[in-house]
Amino acid sequence: MVRVAVTQTTWTGDKESMLDKHEQFTRDAAAQGAEVICFQELFYGPYFGITQDKKYYAYAEPANGPIVQRFAALAEELGIVTILPIYEEAMPGVYYNSAVVVDADGTNLGTYRKNHLPHVASFWEKFYFRPGNLGWPVFDTAVGRIGVSICYDRHFPEGWRMLGLAGAEIVFNPNASKPGLSNRLWELEQTAAAGANQYFVAVSNRVGREDNEYGELAVDFYGSSYVADPKGNYVGDVASSEHEQLVIRDLDLSLVRETRDDFQFYRDRRPDTYGSITAP
Helix, strand or coil, X not given: CEEEEEEECCCCCCHHHHHXXXXXXXXXXXXXXXXXXXXXXXXXXXXXXXXXXXXHHHHCECCCCHHHHHHHHHHHHHCCEXXXXXXXXXXXXXXXXXXXXXXXXXXXXXXXXXXXXXXXXXXEHHHCCCCCCCCCCEEEECCEEEEECCHHHHHCHHHHHHHHHCCCCEEEEEECCCCCCHHHHHHHHHHHHHHHHCCEXXXXXXXXXXXXXXXXXXXXXXXCCEEECCCCCECCCCCCCCCCEEEEEEECCHHHHHHHHHCCCCCCCCHHHCHHHHCC
């Protein structure tokens, strides 16, 4: 059994209070027995894809910069695996939408960089990020094998399958999703990915309106964070669509093997027939 936590909150208006808030989330989760926690996409800032403004480049820092070091020390103190969705600076002018995975002893295990980037109204991500170039890594942690996909990645089934083939048992999917075309997909995609790939999916999302940053341009993020099991079922309730929440769920990792033995999707794959998927 593994106890996981995911968080959802809105932008407070400043970076330091967001860092403090997420430190408290981590302490609260650990106090309730959580062994792993994942924050929302770009957790310590606003979701700046609403506009195209280079001032937000200042939120980027290296994948082992001060923010990651702070939460790595906290992970070691509390003994909790931590997934940190950050704005990563590889070098000045080269930035990624990333997630750093820190083990329960504070070891920085590595980084996932978001592979798929939207560039539509209110999600101008190609202004801020390069597409990921680290593939689909899976990290061996104190609680099992963990993969990460970030927000828009969830629309692409190939990424989910890559993580399954690499041995992921839990995939964390931090988001900044707003009402619109994605509402029904929010219910379908991550649960379907969990069932099709026979692992747990833990989904975190921003919640609330960031009008303290964007005024009338702000959108309402709909929260609704949840966890799905290897059969595609919700584990517990879906979180609030309006309010901040720390979601904690117990996962029985033996269900991964059990489900794969019952439904032999990996045995029955036919990659020899899928060539057109990777055609340019």
